[in-house]
Amino acid sequence: MHKAYDELVEKAQVGRPREFDAEQALLKAMRVFWEQGYDGASLTDLTERMGISRKSMYAAFGNKEELFRKALQRYTEIQAVYVLEALAAETAGEVATRFLDGAVRANTRPGCPPGCLGVQGALAVGATGVVARDTLIAWRALGQEYLRDRFQRAVDEGDLPAGADPDLLARYLMTISNGISVQATGGATEEELQRVADVALLNWPPA
Amino acid sequence: MHKAYDELVEKAQVGRPREFDAEQALLKAMRVFWEQGYDGASLTDLTERMGISRKSMYAAFGNKEELFRKALQRYTEIQAVYVLEALAAETAGEVATRFLDGAVRANTRPGCPPGCLGVQGALAVGATGVVARDTLIAWRALGQEYLRDRFQRAVDEGDLPAGADPDLLARYLMTISNGISVQATGGATEEELQRVADVALLNWPPA
DNA sequence: CGCCTTGTGCACCGATCGGTGCACAAGTGC
DNA sequence: GCACTTGTGCACCGATCGGTGCACAAGGCG
Structure with a gap:
């Protein structure tokens, strides 16, 4: 139905590979936004449920607004x-x-x-x-x-x-x-x- | 249609009288909650629009949740x-x-x-x-x-x-x-x- | 191996959150 | 006048907000 996030962001594989599944983390973030709304979902809520650190989230998704945008995109595709x-x-x-x-x-x-x-x-x-x-x-x-x-x-x-x-x-x-x-x-x-x-x-x- | 807030809270008039109109302040708070939602309305947003200090708000309405409850009550009566x-x-x-x-x-x-x-x-x-x-x-x-x-x-x-x-x-x-x-x-x-x-x-x- | 790039964990940033302590002002009742 | 009660303004509380600096880890490539 949709490609994994890693595949969408096509970049040369140089440097240390990330240790978490970005697609799974994005789905977790989608749930948190879904339950609590944009403002009600804090970075602590999000990263805890995603199972990653704040730094990894920012590295992978940009910032909270971009994470929301990408979560909405997944929501559109899935739900x-x-x-x-x-x-x-x-x-x-x-x-x-x-x-x-x-x-x-x-x-x-x-x-x-x-x-x-x-x-x-x-x-x-x-x-x-x-x-x-x-x-x-x-x-x-x-x-x-x-x-x-x-x-x-x-x-x-x-x-x-x-x-x-x-x-x-x-x-x-x-x-x-x-x-x-x-x-x-x-x-x-x-x-x-x-x-x-x-x-x-x-x-x-x-x- | 409805009594002013001061009249509802019937108490002996002792001590310094408040300097603001509690009913007007409550209507302002109602607007802020209406526009921004409960979580999105900060105490700073609320008190600035109400034209009073934080301390006066707490003295008159209790806390943020009670202010919201009373604002909803006014909303029900008016809107x-x-x-x-x-x-x-x-x-x-x-x-x-x-x-x-x-x-x-x-x-x-x-x-x-x-x-x-x-x-x-x-x-x-x-x-x-x-x-x-x-x-x-x-x-x-x-x-x-x-x-x-x-x-x-x-x-x-x-x-x-x-x-x-x-x-x-x-x-x-x-x-x-x-x-x-x-x-x-x-x-x-x-x-x-x-x-x-x-x-x-x-x-x-x-x- | 060493070099380079990128991910990770932790501590930390300034700002803001809801809420309060305190000194003082402004009334009433005596 | 005095005592008493309550409102007000300001500074401040600990906690949390979104976001980051930095030291280090972990891979590819020569």
């Missing part, structure tokens, strides 16, 4: 793949269904923190977190654009009625997905959220 | 009154409409921070923010209970069909409200979110 999978569905209705169903499952995955890193990672933050916050705002907007473009295509192809508003449909689904994330953080179960998702799509396309 | 107003509507359909319309307006109020303090105030936090996070989880759950009880009453009264699920309806509306908050933080406008709210209620009651 948010359902978005791309949904977009590939045959019809707009299947796209919507798969998108919300995927959101329900991704936000209530056993063994994973509840909710979505892209939502709760940095919603309201202090001065030190504005970069992370803006990164996530752009991340969520990107997903919404993907949906909008897909629905625009559906309109063009006649899959959706000509009067359908792709922008509205995308925002509608993303709003529900965002709400599902908040609900999951509050302890809502997969079954409860699945019923919500089903209700949200009872009338599709809404018009 | 989230639309919930109680919606609950008082005649029919379940009007309750739902007023609830979502109120959420849209409260989350995009000009001159106020976008989004909802109860959502973005403390979603994913570090060790220092767990109390605030759990407070907000309970706060959101309480609003959802109000909706559920109101819809249960509607079922009992025949306003909603006997097969309607009050718990599901309440969670559905709260999920959309939560999503609206996230969307507002991302820059969505009142008009855009109002269309989302309208779409969410096109088919009411969903069944």
